[in-house]
Amino acid sequence: MRCTICPRKCVIKPGERGFCGTRENRDGTLYSLIYGEVSASAIDPIEKKPLFHFEPGSLTFSISSVGCSFKCPWCQNYHISQVRPEDYRTVRMEPEEVVKLAEKYGCPSISITYNEPIIWLEYVEDVAKLAKARGLKIVLVTNGYISLEALDAVAGLIDAVNVDIKAFTEEFYRHYCKGTLKDVLQATEAMKEKGIHVEATNLIIPGLNDSEDEIRALCKWHYESLGPDTPLHFSRFFPCYKMAYKEPTPISTLEKARKIAVEEGLRYVYVGNLPGNPAEHTYCPSCHKVLIKRYGFEIAEWNLDEQMRCPECGTKIPIKGRFHRRGGWFPLLIY
């Protein structure tokens, strides 16, 4: 049997599983071992995905399962992404229940996140169909490793994605992730073309993917393929899993990356995992006024008008959805 969900396209013999460990050939039928198996659920700020230009200030109902199509040795969620389905205690949740909980907690969207959503695609599709019927949005936080045929099948059900671009060399993807950069880029471009709201994240790991040339190449691709208005998040690495021995990313590296991205023409470039840094804010690309002031995942100040325009110069800011005033979650903001 050949699984065609992700570009790896595993050929799976009877009694065996694919690379992600979640699909098994049982007597000539391919089974998902994680359909409806939820490893975690939470109510998160949408900014935590991170999505800064999609339904800002809203809450999202997050769910995850187990397994991954990559093997990144720095994974923050390795306890769910790098285990076999039978080795983690999940909770069975029917799609109806997920939608009900999202509504109960006032979340206008459901995020499939924490582990790789693409390998959970049949379930994601069923949740998404019900969610759409109830007016809820669907968000994927993904490594972007999806085959173009699988993407074609589900694209109409997906509203927003954050794609983690791990690095900008094939060698890095092959060596560390056991994946391919070209397929991730191709799928991300296709998502954008299909009208899905796209934001990209690049986790900068000291000594591995932090060279100026590589960051500049990533920014050039982002500009040419996703456009200057697509947000790019540079995220700070913290030691974890098999890379617990490494130092966190120096703040200067993140700031330099942001400078490169701005030089390359990107208009909305953020740094993540660095609460209190001025690069968490959205600035007007024309007059440079601070339009959205953030602290971590919280919006501290909202200065756009109803049409998402800068109040000083009228420049329209590309934001999908409306501003949701959360309030009460984070009363004390320290600058």
Ligand code: SF4
């Ligand atoms: S989802 Fe990808 S890794 Fe998993 S079995 Fe299918 S092709 Fe293989």
